[in-house]
Structures are given as structure tokens and as C-alpha cells.
Amino acid sequence: MNSVSVFAATRHFFTLLRPSSYRLWSALLYLLLASYPLKAAPTQVPLTVTEQVYLSAHPVLSVCVDPNWLPFEAIDQNQKHVGIIADLLALVGSKTGLQIQLHPTNSWDESLIASKSGQCLALSALNQTPEREQWLIFTDPLLEDPNVLITQEQHSFISDVASLNNKTIALQRGTAMAELFTRDFPNLIIIDTDTEPEAMQLVSDGKADLTLRSLIVAAHTIKKAGWYNLKVSGQIPGYENKLRIGISQSEQTLRGILNRGIAAISEQERQQIMDRHLSLQVVSEVVTDYTLAYGLGILLLAVIGTSLFWMRRLNILNQQLSVMAQTDALTQLTNRHGLNLTLEKDLERAQRYQHPLSVIMMDIDHFKQVNDQYGHLAGDKVLVECSKLLRDNLRKSDIICRWGGEEFLVLCFETTQEQAVHLAELLLGKIRHHHFSEVGKVTVSAGVAQANPQDNAESLTKRADSLLYEAKHNGRNRVCVATENLDTMARSKEPNRE
Numbered sequence: 001m002n003s004v005s006v007f008a009a010t011r012h013f014f015t016l017l018r019p020s021s022y023r024l025w026s027a028l029l030y031l032l033l034a035s036y037p038l039k040a041a042p043t044q045v046p047l048t049v050t051e052q053v054y055l056s057a058h059p060v061l062s063v064c065v066d067p068n069w070l071p072f073e074a075i076d077q078n079q080k081h082v083g084i085i086a087d088l089l090a091l092v093g094s095k096t097g098l099q100i101q102l103h104p105t106n107s108w109d110e111s112l113i114a115s116k117s118g119q120c121l122a123l124s125a126l127n128q129t130p131e132r133e134q135w136l137i138f139t140d141p142l143l144e145d146p147n148v149l150i151t152q153e154q155h156s157f158i159s160d161v162a163s164l165n166n167k168t169i170a171l172q173r174g175t176a177m178a179e180l181f182t183r184d185f186p187n188l189i190i191i192d193t194d195t196e197p198e199a200m201q202l203v204s205d206g207k208a209d210l211t212l213r214s215l216i217v218a219a220h221t222i223k224k225a226g227w228y229n230l231k232v233s234g235q236i237p238g239y240e241n242k243l244r245i246g247i248s249q250s251e252q253t254l255r256g257i258l259n260r261g262i263a264a265i266s267e268q269e270r271q272q273i274m275d276r277h278l279s280l281q282v283v284s285e286v287v288t289d290y291t292l293a294y295g296l297g298i299l300l301l302a303v304i305g306t307s308l309f310w311m312r313r314l315n316i317l318n319q320q321l322s323v324m325a326q327t328d329a330l331t332q333l334t335n336r337h338g339l340n341l342t343l344e345k346d347l348e349r350a351q352r353y354q355h356p357l358s359v360i361m362m363d364i365d366h367f368k369q370v371n372d373q374y375g376h377l378a379g380d381k382v383l384v385e386c387s388k389l390l391r392d393n394l395r396k397s398d399i400i401c402r403w404g405g406e407e408f409l410v411l412c413f414e415t416t417q418e419q420a421v422h423l424a425e426l427l428l429g430k431i432r433h434h435h436f437s438e439v440g441k442v443t444v445s446a447g448v449a450q451a452n453p454q455d456n457a458e459s460l461t462k463r464a465d466s467l468l469y470e471a472k473h474n475g476r477n478r479v480c481v482a483t484e485n486l487d488t489m490a491r492s493k494e495p496n497r498e
């Protein structure tokens with residue numbers, strides 16, 4: 001560098017130090033620091049500079065809550081926010097340094113109005129819905145739990161809400177589930193209530209057929225209110241409670257801070273809070289009157305007994321629910337939902353360990369004619385007999401599922417394409433030679449595909465489905481397989497199926 005350029009560089013350096021450039025420097029410095037998370041205090045989660053600046057300007061977060069939603073949350077007689085959500089929020093507050101301040105209201109409706117008009121910056125815990133997205137943004141879930149359908153004892157199991165016609169469902173006004181049910185199930189007549197206990201009461205009194213309730217809240221209130229004529233009759237996948245903090249749309253930085261606090265809650269802390277609110281309250285007052293003490297003891301035992309009874313009952317019901325939700329009622333085979341729960345994982349495992357995995361997609365030929373000629377009941381019997389034939393001719397380790405109406409999918413582990421074709425031909429032969437009690441002879445077509453390293457569950461089943469379509473197109477009663485060379489994971493291994 002010559003002396004002229006040294007001079008120019010030095011002059012440029014001093015120019016940058018002039019007061020007019022301070023702004024530029026501080027902006028650069030700020031941007032640099034803002035991109036690194038810093039530890040604000042030993043007890044707090046790491047926050048970026050932007051978040052720290054926000055916190056010092058807005059240390060208090062005003063929160064509106066549901067004043068009557070125990071054990072999730074409530075406002076007690078001392079105007080204090082209590083319940084599971086209150087404890088989780090307090091934990092988020094202590095981890096982030098935010099001071100959570102309750103904005104008291106008399107109802108959830110009032111809380112929604114206060115939030116919309118900006119009287120409180122946050123709503124403590126609610127599901128994210130399109131309507132609420134109009135004025136709120138949402139954090140990650142603070143708490144998750146399933147919603148269950150509650151009916152009277154004698155009601156049968158509900159597997160499909162869409163098929164319930166002219167049934168009445170009591171739902172609390174202004175809740176996410178009320179919004180989603182109005183949109184998704186026009187077949188149901190919705191009865192609005194002010195609170196969730198009121199909805200349960202209507203079902204218990206026979207004035208509504210069903211209600212939808214969080215499993216945690218249902219167990220709590222059935223126990224507390226003694227609604228022993230009620231039971232859990234079903235669960236609808238996709239309608240779980242994912243309770244998040246809802247905040248005003250402008251507060252992106254606040255959402256970041258809250259998310260850090262939520263992520264920092266450990267499983268143990270979460271469990272302690274749940275245990276605290278879902279276990280029995282013990283009376284700690286000193287009792288000198290022993291008659292009263294005995295009475296309380298018996299009452300406590302009765303409550304414990306009832307709780308255990310209900311916990312066991314809910315447990316059994318939920319086990320039943322999960323099995324029924326994954327089983328096809330007609331054929332007793334795994335249904336599509338059941339298969340989808342494991343298919344992606346099975347496929348990933350096969351890809352990871354380079355084991356061959358194939359699927360056979362099968363469909364009964366001209367099944368519409370069977371129904372038309374012999375009737376729907378005869379058609380149902382064909383489906384049942386066909387399922388049994390297939391099941392009996394497969395290994396225990398293979399999974400067979402009723403994929404749709406007259407369509408079946410077999411998932412074959414440790415099986416190459418050639419072996420799966422062989423198996424499919426064997427299955428088609430069994431069906432071809434079987435005499436179906438109601439209709440005589442039936443044939444089936446099949447498409448076979450082996451998983452390749454790039455497949456996901458959807459691409460694999462789609463490939464098998466289009467090969468099945470080809471089998472139909474080529475005359476039915478046959479197996480179709482891809483002819484191109486597979487870049488497969490374990491063609492070289494080719495273990496014997498038999």
C-alpha cells in the first residue's frame with residue numbers, strides 16, 4: 001500500500017468516527033449483537049438483545065383467562081389465576097423474566113372481547129382457529145390433551161361423527177371446538193351453552209345427546225359433579241386441544257420470548273403441575289371432633305374409590321377407543337388409519353437398515369356387479385370371506401389392512417418385489433379357487449411395489465395403486481409389477497419368505 005492510499009484509509013477511518021457516523025456504527029453493533037442469543041441472568045432462558053430490549057420496555061404481560069375452566073384454569077375468590085395453565089404460565093414467567101398480570105373478567109366471552117379491544121395483550125390458553133387468527137398470533141403449544149365425546153351410559157360407541165344425523169351436541173359458545181364443529185359437522189344440531197359444565201349437565205339430563213370435552217376436564221368434572229350416567233363414547237382424531245398462548249398480532253418479539261419459556265419447561269415440571277391439579281386435595285385443618293374426622297375419612301375413601309373406578313374405566317374406554325379406531329368394523333382387519341400410524345416408521349426402518357419391504361395393493365374385480373346382483377349384505381359377506389382368506393394365507397408378521405371399500409393392502413416385511421409377486425399370485429389363486437358362500441366365484445387384481453430408498457409412504461402406496469390400476473386395465477384377475485430396474489435397498493439380500 002503506498003503512502004497516498006494509507007493516508008486515504010486513515011482519513012476514511014476518522015470519518016467513520018465522526019458523530020454523524022455514530023448512528024451507523026451503533027446500528028451495525030446492534031444488528032451484530034441481536035443475532036446472538038445472550039444469557040440475561042442465570043435463572044432465565046437465553047434471550048437475544050432484541051428480546052432483552054423488548055423485555056425491559058414491557059416487563060409486564062397482561063393476560064385474560066377463562067375464569068371457569070378447572071382444572072385447566074379459573075379465577076378464585078381472591079381474584080387469583082389458578083389451575084394447570086396458571087402454573088404453566090407462572091413457570092414461563094419465571095423462566096423468561098416476564099411478569100404475568102391477570103386481567104380479571106367474569107366469563108370466557110368477556111375475555112375474548114377484552115383481548116380484541118386490546119385491554120389484555122394475551123389470552124392464556126386456547127386452540128388456534130382461523131377466526132382467532134384474525135386478531136391473534138399463537139405460541140407453540142403450552143399444553144396438549146385429547147378431546148373426547150361424552151354421552152349417557154347407554155349410548156353406543158361413536159366411530160364416525162359425520163354419520164350422526166339429527167343428534168344434538170352441547171358446546172360452550174366461543175370455544176374453538178364450537179367453531180370447528182359448526183364448520184365441519186353440519187349434520188349435528190349445536191346447542192350453545194355459557195360454560196362446559198352446563199353442556200355436561202344437559203347431556204346428563206338427556207337434553208342433549210352428546211358434548212365434546214377435554215379428557216382431563218371430563219375426568220375432573222365427572223368425578224367432581226357425580227355425573228356417573230356419563231361416559232366417553234368416542235374420540236375424533238384431529239380435534240385435540242393444543243392450547244397455546246394467543247397474543248396480539250403486532251407482538252412477534254413477545255411470541256419469541258414466550259416460545260423460549262415454553263420450550264424450557266421440562267417434562268418433570270409439567271408432570272408435577274399435572275399431578276398437583278389432578279390429584280385429590282387433602283384437608284389440612286386440625287380436626288378435634290373425631291366423629292367429623294371419621295366422616296371425612298370415609299368421604300375421602302369414597303372419593304378415592306370413585307376416582308380409581310373412573311380412572312380405570314376411562315383407561316379401559318380409551319384402550320377400546322384406540323383399538324376400535326384402528327380396526328375395520330366389518331372385516332376386523334386393520335383399517336387405513338391404523339396402517340398409516342405405522343407405515344411411515346416401518347418404511348424408514350427398512351430404508352435405514354437396508355431391508356427389503358414390499359406392498360401388495362388388491363381390489364376385488366367387478367364388485368359393483370356383486371352388490372347389484374346379490375345385494376349389499378352378500379357383498380359384505382364376500383368382503384369378510386375374502387379378508388379371512390387373505391389373513392389365513394399370510395405370515396403373522398405381515399400386515400393386512402382394508403384400504404378402502406373393496407381394496408386391501410398387504411405390507412410385507414423382509415420381502416423383495418419378486419417374492420411379493422409370488423405371494424400376490426398365491427393369494428389371487430386362493431381367492432380364484434374359493435367358493436364364496438353367497439356368490440360363487442370372485443377374482444381379485446393386484447399391484448406390487450417394492451420400496452426404494454427415496455420412497456415415502458405416499459409414493460410407495462401410490463405406485464402400488466397405479467400398478468393395480470394397470471392390472472385392472474389389462475383384463476383383471478392378475479398381478480402387475482413395475483418392470484424398470486429398481487435401485488433397491490436389498491435386492492442382493494433376497495431372504496427366503498418361506
Ligand SMILES: Nc1nc2c(ncn2[C@@H]2O[C@H](COP(=O)(O)OP(=O)(O)OP(=O)(O)O)[C@@H](O)[C@H]2O)c(=O)[nH]1
Nearest residue numbers: 363364365366367368369371376379380405406472
Ligand atoms: N357390500 C359392500 N360394498 C361395498 C363396500 N365398500 C364399497 N363397496 C362397493 O364396492 C363397489 C366398487 O365398485 P367399483 O369402484 O365400480 O369397482 P368394481 O365394480 O369392483 O370394478 P373394478 O374394480 O374396476 O373391477 C361399489 O359398488 C361400492 O358400493 C362395503 O363395505 N360393502
